[in-house]
Amino acid sequence: MRLQYPTNIKVVRVPCTGKVDVLYILHSFEKGADGVYLVGCLEGGCHYNSGNLKARKRVEQARKILDTIGIGGERVRMYNLSSSDGPLFAKYATEMDEKIREMGPNPIKLAKKKKAA
Amino acid sequence: MIVADKKPIEEIIEYLKGKQNILILGCNECVTVCEAGGKKEVGVLASALRMYFQNQGEDVKIDEVTLERQCDHEYLEEIRDRVDQYDAVVSLACGVGVQFMAEKYHSTHIYPGVNTCFLGATEERGLWTERCQACGQCILATTGGICPVSRCAKRLLNGPCGGSTTGKCEVKKGDEEIDCGWQLIVDRLQALDRLDEYETLCPVKDWSTDRAGGPRKVIREDLKQ
Numbered sequence: 001m002r003l004q005y006p007t008n009i010k011v012v013r014v015p016c017t018g019k020v021d022v023l024y025i026l027h028s029f030e031k032g033a034d035g036v037y038l039v040g041c042l043e044g045g046c047h048y049n050s051g052n053l054k055a056r057k058r059v060e061q062a063r064k065i066l067d068t069i070g071i072g073g074e075r076v077r078m079y080n081l082s083s084s085d086g087p088l089f090a091k092y093a094t095e096m097d098e099k100i101r102e103m104g105p106n107p108i109k110l111a112k113k114k115k116a117a
Numbered sequence: 118m119i120v121a122d123k124k125p126i127e128e129i130i131e132y133l134k135g136k137q138n139i140l141i142l143g144c145n146e147c148v149t150v151c152e153a154g155g156k157k158e159v160g161v162l163a164s165a166l167r168m169y170f171q172n173q174g175e176d177v178k179i180d181e182v183t184l185e186r187q188c189d190h191e192y193l194e195e196i197r198d199r200v201d202q203y204d205a206v207v208s209l210a211c212g213v214g215v216q217f218m219a220e221k222y223h224s225t226h227i228y229p230g231v232n233t234c235f236l237g238a239t240e241e242r243g244l245w246t247e248r249c250q251a252c253g254q255c256i257l258a259t260t261g262g263i264c265p266v267s268r269c270a271k272r273l274l275n276g277p278c279g280g281s282t283t284g285k286c287e288v289k290k291g292d293e294e295i296d297c298g299w300q301l302i303v304d305r306l307q308a309l310d311r312l313d314e315y316e317t318l319c320p321v322k323d324w325s326t327d328r329a330g331g332p333r334k335v336i337r338e339d340l341k342q
């Protein structure tokens with residue numbers, strides 16, 4: 001299966017999406033990420049029972065914070081798929097890439113550039 | 118424990134407008150357990166504020182420290198050598214910690230980062246409920262271990278009142294019904310086969326130890342030095 005997905009996506013592997021803390025998400029934006037999405041197993045299919053459900057809650061927390069501070073909560077998303085579903089993984093990557101292109105770059109980067117100019 | 122809830126970030130941003138050097142100060146005790154003001158919440162708030170100010174094109178330095186407690190001198194002393202460098206400290210401790218901090222350090226503005234709510238228990242993650250109002254004269258021995266001061270809307274000592282219907286109080290929290298504290302007490306005494314104790318009238322309580330008498334003190338001569 002030689003599937004293509006956008007090359008601007010950096011994959012960070014974690015043992016379970018339940019490992020992803022709201023701080024990981026926020027720090028990614030602080031460091032200039034334009035978007036962050038979590039890809040977890042299907043709901044009900046977590047090997048640790050509820051890791052992906054916890055991840056979804058953290059995505060919601062991060063979204064709320066990013067909306068409040070004017071970065072845009074839509075930049076964070078949660079996806080679920082079966083771990084063998086490569087085509088869906090590629091589809092989500094493309095969808096996320098399109099969504100972020102629509103929103104434009106992380107406004108912090110723009111603010112920094114403006115200041116430097 | 119003391120239960121607190123996070124303040125909205127918008128409110129904290131309002132306090133901090135125009136500040137350049139900010140310390141977010143957490144506490145490792147109650148507010149950590151109720152996930153309102155521990156190391157994690159310090160990190161989240163600091164990160165959110167950094168991004169907010171960067172996005173506004175402002176250069177604001179935001180540091181993070183979490184102390185073991187903010188209601189004891191020895192732990193607050195740990196930041197004495199650095200506190201002067203900040204023009205604002207947001208304390209995520211309960212109201213006690215915020216005040217102790219403000220009493221000790223006068224050179225810096227201290228702002229509260231949480232809303233301190235009550236003395237309560239963790240029923241489950243994300244759900245905390247009130248259990249005690251620190252009345253200073255505990256009467257749990259006679260009420261089956263259920264506190265009428267905090268669980269009865271009218272703080273009745275000989276309840277229930279006429280507003281108790283099918284186990285629910287006539288007072289509601291918005292649309293949400295609350296259990297009648299006195300029905301809980303009666304049910305508990307019955308389950309313990311101690312219903313006869315319910316017949317004994319509770320004498321007039323000495324409320325001078327309650328909040329109405331102004332700020333309170335506990336003095337222990339056996340411990341004082």
Ligand code: SF4
Pocket residue numbers: 248249250251252253254255256257264265266267
């Ligand atoms: S009787 Fe007073 S001290 Fe005892 S639990 Fe109730 S409020 Fe707290």
Ligand code: SF4
Pocket residue numbers: 268269270271272273276277278279280281282285286287288296297298299300
């Ligand atoms: S109904 Fe029960 S809880 Fe409510 S005020 Fe009356 S005695 Fe107290």
